[in-house]
Amino acid sequence: MIFIKIAESLACSRIHISSEETNTTVVEKFRVGELQVDQSALSNALTQIYQRDSFSISFAYADSDVIDSLSTNNDTDIRVFCERLKLQAEEDEAITGIITITITKGFSGRTFSIYSLNLIEKYWRSGGIAQAATKLCALAGRAYIIESSEVLCEFRSGLFVFRPSGQNITNITNPEIPNKQKLLAARDKCCLFYESKSYPAIPQDFDLSPGFSHPGILDLFNTLKLVFSIIFLADISSLDGNNFTATVKGYKHITSTIQFDGSKDGETANSYYEIYQWAYTDGSVTDKLGIAKNLLSIHIENSSFRTLSDGVMPAIISNYSIYLKxxxxxxxxxxxxxxxxxxxxxxxxxxxxxxxxxxxxxxxxxxxxxxxxxxxxxxxxxxxxxxxxxxxxxxxxxxxxxxxxxxxxxxxxxxxxxxxxxxxxxxxxxxxxxxxxxxxxxxxxxxxxxxxxxxxxxxxxxxxxxxxxxxxxxxxxxxxxxxxxxxxxxxxxxxxxxxxxxxxxxxxx
Structure with a gap:
């Protein structure tokens, strides 16, 4: 990884302290000793930082308030930075300190960088389902192309296009569904979602196609796809903090809560997503939702949205056929x-x-x-x-x-x-x-x-x-x-x- 390469170019021994990545920054900290500066290796490592992003490398010496820093990849600045570290190492071979590497992300060309899929998943999940939806919707407002060296091929959802680093593709268009506003308006007529103004998202926004290569992010998107599919089907729903709560009023009244708890929601999310697509495609949405809610209330087991018995979609279609007749x-x-x-x-x-x-x-x-x-x-x-x-x-x-x-x-x-x-x-x-x-x-x-x-x-x-x-x-x-x-x-x-x-x-x- 780029941060390890930077640390290796400056010291022989290093201990990782912390890592954090958000939608706007990446911060890595290492405790290092036995400085051994390799200017060429440092220059090569810095070239792996995306050009749209800016960076800062600071070395805080132990038992001192002196800090050496570097914030450009100019050859002269890199040479001066390396010479200062070498000079300190010559004066004290046992010198130690903390290296902090900070990258501030840019958003040129509606493109966004991810340096660690694990870290960004952790950040997106922190705060619960509501915060995850807020962070993703806010990010989509600034960029819809996501680049990462850990992504091997292109993946799409209604919000983003994930692509490998180094691709010079300029004809990628916004993946947003054309009739998104129409779907949101139809939902507001038939369903009560208390935070509808704060979360203008539809289930397609979290439908990663094909299945994403990173299992953690795929699970995150599947849970959000499950939640927003239910929002478009339930009579009443609310997204507050870490919990999502909804009520379906069919033959039975079902109220259930969903939160990030490590569940694998892929299969269940696909079932609800299929029902959502059927209900909001052609015909009367009100009539279709009425049938879907009745059948869902029967097939939801143990009053938990995550336990949906088999055969719900065929049952809905059969009942709708009778209704049409x-x-x-x-x-x-x-x-x-x-x-x-x-x-x-x-x-x-x-x-x-x-x-x-x-x-x-x-x-x-x-x-x-x-x-x-x-x-x-x-x-x-x-x-x-x-x-x-x-x-x-x-x-x-x-x-x-x-x-x-x-x-x-x-x-x-x-x-x-x-x-x-x-x-x-x-x-x-x-x-x-x-x-x-x-x-x-x-x-x-x-x-x-x-x-x-x-x-x-x-x-x-x-x-x-x-x-x-x-x-x-x-x-x-x-x-x-x-x-x-x-x-x-x-x-x-x-x-x-x-x-x-x-x-x-x-x-x-």
């Missing part, structure tokens, strides 16, 4: 009801047209009947000295015309009211199934109101034709009867006198 039956029933209503609406439109047609026939027939009856009676009368229509008959005719016009107005108003009621009933019927089927599906079944609009046009056009025919018939009758009356009134006096004489002669005889 029931929904299909309900859907078919709704579709049939909608289709029946369309037919009833068409029949209602036809009845409306028939109604106004009935008014037309009745009214026109009554006027025609009066005119024909008057014509027959006047034609059969042998003593008629007047025209076809007397003033009294003409007045009665006008009364029938007015009654027919009144009937026309009433029939029109009634047809208008029926049409409005027809439209209101249809709108009410459309909104009745809004909570059962989607708007697009409803519009598809109703053909975007094609049949309804056709019925409305049919009623309006039929009503218009009936009114025009009605008015035309009344006008024709009025013109005809008034013409006959006018001709009678303008007959010559001789015709009227002759008619009178003939009538008197017939009476005397």
């Amino acid at each position: 029931e929904n299909v039956k309900q859907y078919i029933d709704i579709k049939n009801k909608l289709s029946d209503q369309i037919q009833k609406q068409s029949e209602k439109a036809a009845d409306m047209v028939k109604s106004i047609g009935t008014y037309l026939r009745t009214s026109i027939f009554s006027v025609y009947s009066f005119v024909i009856t008057a014509f027959i009676i006047r034609s059969m009368s042998k003593t008629s000295t007047e025209g076809m229509f007397s003033n009294e008959l003409y007045a009665i005719f006008l009364m029938f015309i007015l009654l027919s016009i009144g009937t026309l107005i009433y029939a029109y108003k009634e047809a208008e009211a029926e049409l409005k009621r027809f439209e209101a009933i249809y709108d009410s019927f459309k909104s009745r199934f809004d909570d059962l089927i989607s708007k697009s599906d409803k519009e598809r079944i109703l053909q975007n109101d094609k049949e309804y609009n056709r019925d409305v046009r049919y009623v309006k056009e039929s009503r218009k034709r009936a009114v025009l025919l009605w008015i035309a018939c009344l006008v024709v009758l009025f013109v005809f009867v008034s013409g006959v009356k006018f001709l009678n009134n303008t007959a010559t006096p001789s015709e009227q006198a002759g008619s009178t004489e003939v009538s008197a002669y017939q009476h005397s005889g």
Whole structure:
């Protein structure tokens, strides 16, 4: 390791004191004696520090407050540093001290360095599950490419790309899931996670693919994948300190706690992760979560999320299939009801047209009947000295015309009211199934109101034709009867006198 090489280049004997690595620094301390400085070996060791990082090497002499330090890999500075140590070693061969090697990490190119996977795992785990999630999310905000000499091939999660050192790959893109915000929004609608604002993470963020080469970090990510999969499935969850607590309300209420305790959560995490992916992919998330919670509450053993019995995913899929079949039956029933209503609406439109047609026939027939009856009676009368229509008959005719016009107005108003009621009933019927089927599906079944609009046009056009025919018939009758009356009134006096004489002669005889 680089720190041992640095210590070896400065002293023959060394004792390791402490090691610490965080997201921002690495600190190694050695107690050394018998200084034997190798400038070339030190220069070679320093080249293994990533260029984006800065370093500092300090040698604190025992029984003295003198400290020699080096913070650049410039050849002159390295030579001066080594000469000072050699000078001290010449003055006192038994000189001892503490070497502190500090590396401050840089984040250029969204890239981050790890010098020891063991140390960084220890740091990530310290403080519990909540702290681990916080540290990883904070790191992901600054870098998504992680380089380490201990990584042999590329590994990915939704937060990071782990890659070996020395790879000059510039086309690595951010591995974040594109629909991450959509998944978080869907979770917030269906599940209550108290710290949702503090931990904007999804299970994919901790799904290392393929399996990571370092078992400790792999176990850490698996536990976090398990925790966040449960967060997306449970009714209530909370991430506080070292403990994660969640409650699933299904056929049974299950409340359980998870913490870092050395458990191997890979298999269990994969089971919950599979359920999470199924629930949040396609279909109604609410409906799927309802089924998943019911089945999970049955398959969780000993009220522990970590003991999940086999067969939970097949059971969920089977129950969902039954649920879909029931929904299909309900859907078919709704579709049939909608289709029946369309037919009833068409029949209602036809009845409306028939109604106004009935008014037309009745009214026109009554006027025609009066005119024909008057014509027959006047034609059969042998003593008629007047025209076809007397003033009294003409007045009665006008009364029938007015009654027919009144009937026309009433029939029109009634047809208008029926049409409005027809439209209101249809709108009410459309909104009745809004909570059962989607708007697009409803519009598809109703053909975007094609049949309804056709019925409305049919009623309006039929009503218009009936009114025009009605008015035309009344006008024709009025013109005809008034013409006959006018001709009678303008007959010559001789015709009227002759008619009178003939009538008197017939009476005397």
